[in-house]
Amino acid sequence: MLRLLVADGNDRAGRARHVRVCGKTSAETYAGVLRALAPDAACDLLAPADGDAALPAGLAAYDGLVFTGSSLRVAEGGPAVARQVALMRAALTEGVPVFGSCWGVQVAAVLAGGAAGANPRGPEYGFARNIAPTGPGRAHPLLAGRPPAYDAPAIHSDAVIAAPPGSTVLAANGRLDVQAIALDYEAGTFWGTQYHPELDLDEVAAMLRLSAGEIVAAGFCGDAAGVTAHAQALRDLHADPDGRADLAWRFGLGPEVLEAGLRRREIRSFLDALVRPTRARRR
Structure with missing residues (x-):
């Protein structure tokens, strides 16, 4: 059985807002996706932003760690950020493989x-468009x-x-030069995406409603009512x-977004091409 740790990137206030619009935390969403992709996985959830969160003493007992949005x-720093950087470093x-989307x-x-x-x-609100694997990305198992x-x-x-120096940028688009990345740090390997392969369309809709003020301020929609209508259509x-x-x-959505199995490719690749082989070597 795979043993996975899911770290929710939000602080208490952020988790409460997320539950209010999505009905569950980001970590609960990820755990459900991980279990769907790997029925042999057991997921423990952690909220490392919280000052009273006890970080696991034996991280090496986990086969993989996943960071949510x-x-x-990060640039604002503070204890909630520092604790998560410390967890990633540990x-x-x-040697624990780590995956992260967006915040991670x-x-x-x-x-x-x-x-x-x-x-x-x-910003990108809703969907990152026309993401293209780089030369190294076309050959990398994360984007298989x-x-x-x-x-x-x-x-x-x-x-x-x-x-970071020595990292490999795997994908980019016209909005952002780093849409996917791989890097080695100490004994471990990190794979991640700026986009959210874990999100279903109803959760994208919920997060758009949560970000309505920012979307209007960015000029993407005229008012909050327009954001709400857009989200309802999603x-x-x-x-x-x-x-x-x-x-x-x-x-303008095709199978890469509409079909869950295609949308979640990177998470499955992390499990099958990094976590399982690393587990076999470490055990």
Whole structure:
């Protein structure tokens, strides 16, 4: 049985907001996806942003660690950020494979000597469009099966703005130079994406509602009511992806987003191409 640790990047306030709109925490979403992709996986959930969260004493007992997204900002620092950087460092130092989306990839980049902050080209709300694997990315197992260009769920204003020395940028698009990355740190390996392969369309819709103020401020929508209508259409598409070709056309979405098995490629690749082989070597 795989033993996985899922670290929720949000602090208490962020988790409460997420539960209010999604009905569950980011860590609970990830745990459900991990168990669907690996029925032999047991997932423990952790909230390392909390000052009273006890970090596991034996991280080496885990076969993999996954970091979720977060409403925190790495560049602002503070104890909630420092505790998560420390968890990432401890896991990689002990040789535990780590995956992260959005917040997780920013934490890993900063730990390894890169930089994260506001993307000077602007945010991505809803979907990252026309992501293209780099030369190294086309041969990397994290992106195995991805086409030459694809879309993916994305909700972020911050991003990795300087890749760490020695890391490998695996994918980019016109909005961001680091959409996927791989890096080695101490005895461990990190793979991650700025986009969210774990999110279903109803959760993308919920997070859009949560970010309505920022979306309006960015000029992507005229008012909060427009964001709500946009999000409802995404929810309708989630409820009937086969029968709502009109909505798939409106959003410009194809199988790489609409089909869960394709959308979650990177998480499956992390489990099958990194976690399981690493477990075999360590045991």
